Amino acid sequence: MTEPDQQTKRYSPEDVRRLQAEFAPVAARYRRHTVIALCGILVLIACIATDRFLSRPILKEEFGTGLILFGIIAAAVLLAPDLTCPGCSNDMDDEPADYCPECGACSVQPRTTFGSASCRTCGKTLYHGPGYKNRRYKIRFCTYCGLKVDDKGL
Numbered sequence: 001m002t003e004p005d006q007q008t009k010r011y012s013p014e015d016v017r018r019l020q021a022e023f024a025p026v027a028a029r030y031r032r033h034t035v036i037a038l039c040g041i042l043v044l045i046a047c048i049a050t051d052r053f054l055s056r057p058i059l060k061e062e063f064g065t066g067l068i069l070f071g072i073i074a075a076a077v078l079l080a081p082d083l084t085c086p087g088c089s090n091d092m093d094d095e096p097a098d099y100c101p102e103c104g105a106c107s108v109q110p111r112t113t114f115g116s117a118s119c120r121t122c123g124k125t126l127y128h129g130p131g132y133k134n135r136r137y138k139i140r141f142c143t144y145c146g147l148k149v150d151d152k153g154l
């Protein structure tokens with residue numbers, strides 16, 4: 001959980017560099033898992049789309065192929081690393097809390113019954129739903145402590 005003093009915590013430039021370096025392998029692993037899952041889904045869609053035109057439909061007749069594809073996608077999703085902040089140890093994949101994950105400003109407008117959270121600084125709508133990667137924004141900054149963890153965003 002978030003401790004009160006972490007909200008105002010400031011990282012020195014050396015801290016930021018050290019923590020970013022610490023997080024880089026996790027980010028790389030996370031990206032790999034995302035790419036594998038997306039490729040698996042694309043191949044599956046391609047199989048579904050072309051199966052009816054094939055004399056030997058891959059998914060219908062080669063049941064194992066479909067199963068392997070599902071297995072690859074499931075493994076990529078389930079074994080993806082948690083996006084734990086190297087600075088404050090909170091899960092950055094939680095709903096946006098204080099800091100905007102896109103621009104890093106401490107100006108997140110919390111989610112309401114009718115709408116998603118949003119950022120008052122960059123204006124982004126920070127949709128976050130249940131399940132894996134069910135969010136429509138990239139994580140560049142930790143939403144709990146504001147540490148910049150990735151340039152491109154995850």
Ligand SMILES: [Zn+2]
Nearest residue numbers: 100103119122
């Ligand atoms: Zn923002």
Ligand SMILES: [Zn+2]
Nearest residue numbers: 085088142145
């Ligand atoms: Zn953090």
